[in-house]
Amino acid sequence: MAWDPILWIVFSIMNLTLLGLNFYQFLGFSDLEADYLNPYELSSRVNSVIVPEYLLQGAFCILFLVTGHWFMFLLSLPPAYYNLTQYLSQQHRIDVTEVFRVLNAEKKTRIIKLGVYIVFFGLVITRLALSVVHAVFGDDDDAMHWSGFS
Secondary structure, X not given: OOOHHHHHHHHHHHHHHHHHHHHHHHHHHHHHHOOOOOHHHHHHHHHHHHHHHHHHHXXXXXXXXXXXXXXXXXXXXXXXXHHHHHHHOXXXXXXXXXXXXXXXXXXXXXXXXXXXXXXHHHHHHHHXXXXXXXXXXXXXXXXXXXXXXX
16 A cells, blocks of 8 residues: 555654653653752643643554554553553642652653653554555565564
């Protein structure tokens, strides 16, 4: 299909955005730990990007579901579920008065999310390359399905 490479480019842009947002949050927590930021600045910076990150992760997961990429959908479901439970339990925002109490846990959460998004990035770039090869060199279905990601 000719739209496959464009779809995987959109997925890679979404994934890079998620990586950037999580790295920005992790960097903010590291700056607070090193005393480069005060708690108010950190909470305002992190709280301004948390909801867009959650929405983007949800869209990432739903797009995999709608386009029929079941393996990628199942891999993106746990981070989306975690984000949804955090949001519904009102624990998604960073409180200025409790930021030092939750600092280590929030840093660990951001590192785990970064690891998950790096794995996604590798999978998405692999699928992008395979879809480009498939679009350029023909309609041979074996070239696309050998990877097991379809």
